[in-house]
Amino acid sequence: MKRRQYVIGITALAATFVIFVLPFIFILLNASKTSQDSAALDFSLPDRWVFFENLIAVVQARDYILLLAYWNSTLITVCSVALMVIFGAMVGYILQRRHSAWNKVIFGFVLAGLMIPPAVVPTIWLLQQIGLFKTIHGMILIQCAYGLSFSVLLFRQFIGTIPRDLDEAARIDGASPLQIFFRVILPLLKPVTVTVIVVQSITVFNDFTHPLYYLPGRENVTVQLTLYNFQSQFVSQMNLLFMNILLVTIPPLIVFLFFNRQIVAGMTAGAVKG
């Protein structure tokens, strides 16, 4: 009986490992091959390791478009996540501290933001009306709007653990609402803020759909869009395609290695209330 369980356990482990790790080894191997070698699409070791040559070739491709893409994606991610954190924390604070009929309304909008798929064409029409279509600022605001709901939920939950006595004490000392929030509350939100930053950064950085709709144009490319376009470009150069996939995979891997705990907290806490 004991022995059978042991065998089942080992088999399950081996299967899990094969299913989840092999695709990444496949990417790594093919990113290190020459183009003829990688055309076979198999798991063999490279005939000749040309990892760095491939890396340089991908970066230089199409007039260094990958560097532009990384710059754009980073800009969009940093700015939109900064807005989500500050504005989201402010809403979460009010939702948690005040209780009136308005709370239900705000909460309804938050849930709507989590569930309803954005109406893309009307959004494009609206962005054109206010002159933000095909602009990085427009994309930043869009990502902020789509990510606010999740941030608000996480902040509201965490602010519940901060005693009201602190706000009260600051108020008696003559602090204005803004001072109370930015000087007293916000610094105490550091753990949940890190979680929001990490989870939302990954979401925005990996987003393909919304830049595809709202940010067309060569000068506006993002990392995911270049990767998608490279697919048709590199039909005969699978090695470069996989090098590109590898480059897109590394940032989340680094973030994951450093912020594993915060990511897990964010993903499960946000999930507690479907």
Add this chain to the structure above:
Amino acid sequence: MRRKTPYPYWFVAPAAIIFTVLFTIPTVTSLYFALTRWDLFSQTFIGFDNFVQFFREPGLTRGLINTVIFAGLTSGLKTVLGLLLAVLLTAGIFAQGFLRAVVFFPVLVSTIGVGLTFTELMHPTDGAINMGLSFFGIDGPGWLTNPDLALISVALVDVWRGVGLATLIYIAGLASISPEYYEAARMDGATRLQQYWRVTVPLVRPATTTVILLSLIGGMRLFDLIWAMTRGGPGFSSDVLASVIYKQYQAGFYGLSTAGNVILFILIGVLVMPLVYWLNRREVDL
């Protein structure tokens, strides 16, 4: 003097303005635009013609049916496999932490990268999956080229990518079950399997609710993975609502595209609302 509240409502204003302008207004106006023939140059009110067309044209109807199949399949598999993996990865086995990380990591990876990688792995003749199968003497199918199989293949990749999140939620759920229940069950002579069915499954119910809802909503909205792997093909065989919306937008049929959006919105409401009610009602008291 009236005491000023330290929690003024204008704190909500910046978020509310961004959200209202960029999310609420497009969502509300979509209800009107869906009723128009709308292209680059003009829009005319045509009533429910777009919706009639949606249910008449096989290519569009197929997208609607596929959305339900895709969401149901991925949601079901993520729930079942997620719980099994969570049980396995909380049993105190060798390299548990590492395996948890390995199962979860795909959640964080670029969907486009995952899609492109699996497109190559699923290549009908050269792909590593079919090469592996032929090693065991199995003739692998054309995962993405067979119209009957393409949608299911994409769904399997979506499960690969998303099961880590389900597992994570289940691990959190399992941790909240008090060991006393298992002890009591053992005292009463329950087998491992009975413990699993009578204690674990009912008590992780809140986690199950979360997993089902998240993966169902995510599955119905999914666009990027399908677009990276099949673009809805071959033919319309793996089109879902989200890819239909994009195709109609590209073709310049903005009204029809928006109607697709409204249908997706209604579909999510129709499927998710009763489910929320039903799942919450059946939560067990212990």
